[in-house]
Amino acid sequence: MTIAIHHAFLIDGTGDLHDNATVLVRGTKILAAGPSSEVRIPKGAVRIDGRGLSIIPGLIDCHVHLCLGGEPDVVGTLESEQPSYTLLKSATHAKATVEAGFTTVRDVGSRDHSIFTLKQAIDSGLLSGPRIVGAGRAICMIGGHARFIGHEVEGTEQVRRVVAEQIAAGAGVIKIIATGGVLTPGTSPDEAQMTMEELAAAVDAAQQAGKRVAAHAHGAAGMKNAIHAGVRSIEHATLLDDESGNLMKQYGVYMVPTLSALATTAACRPGCGIPESALAKSKSMTKRHQASFKAAHQSGVFIAMGTDAGTPFNYHGENAQELERMVAFGMTPMEAIVASTATAAQLIGIQDSVGTLTKGMEADLVILKGNPLRGIEMLRDRDKIVGVMKAGKFVSGPLAK
């Protein structure tokens, strides 16, 4: 079957736009996308009148935790759950995510390897959800940040073994923890964690298997260690200084800002259930985080969108709030969309199949009522999402009916 969405406003993910465009979908792929005058609609195609509608590529969130549900005390919640319960919860989060227009996510830390089971269930059509590139458990030092969704390691040999085990279990990316964090009690965001040798061993072992490494880092010392170790992305990059910013630019390391993580935690009042230590840490860093994002954006560091969805009050399905924050802190709406499509796909290494709407790509797209360049907040308005298509099939919106 061929589907033709014609006379629509097209944002193709590359930064280009077309006022009057036609997108042809055949099977799971884009058959053509371009000016309506140049794209011929084949006979028998199902036609969707795109007047008044915009088409954007399926959105990509490079930093989620499907096993966490935005509870105020995510660590305590996870510890009280059976792993099988957590997996069922993850499945509902996956559904909410794809219905919000996010057709791909990178899951950078889950309590066990069941994220790979969830991926399998989605890929086989059993469950509705986004494409998942999963890390499985994060790799951290003994007593380190994220140990509640991590594998604690010591020494380069153990690091290499754990990386190999994760990849054998299905990891599409490796997540390492290079500084303390907000949610893990007793760790400080500005302290570096894991040794330089351990970080480098993780990158080397991952690269040998053709995988990339994402490093959690708030403080500048940990960021620099991770950049020198050869990671592909710095997650959060909260307390960026000139040197770490320059290094990111020099080595082409991506920033995944996750502005929503600190913002949703810091917005909570005492008594909301977020542990006191996490609240204090996030409040103390929010302003610095915004400044780091602005500095990175202005200096031309690659920025790929990520929310840290699953952390306190940072819900799956509300991922588009991150684009609003990126625009509030200096990006144009177009830049925020590119960060959430083409650039995100490049970071993950899947830019040949998703992230842009051009001939031969997977047919992952979102159809919107109105123009998101005039108000990026419309991406969070379900009444404006007419259809979400993943691999040529409408998964949500009125067109899915």
Ligand SMILES: [Zn+2]
């Ligand atoms: Zn995270």
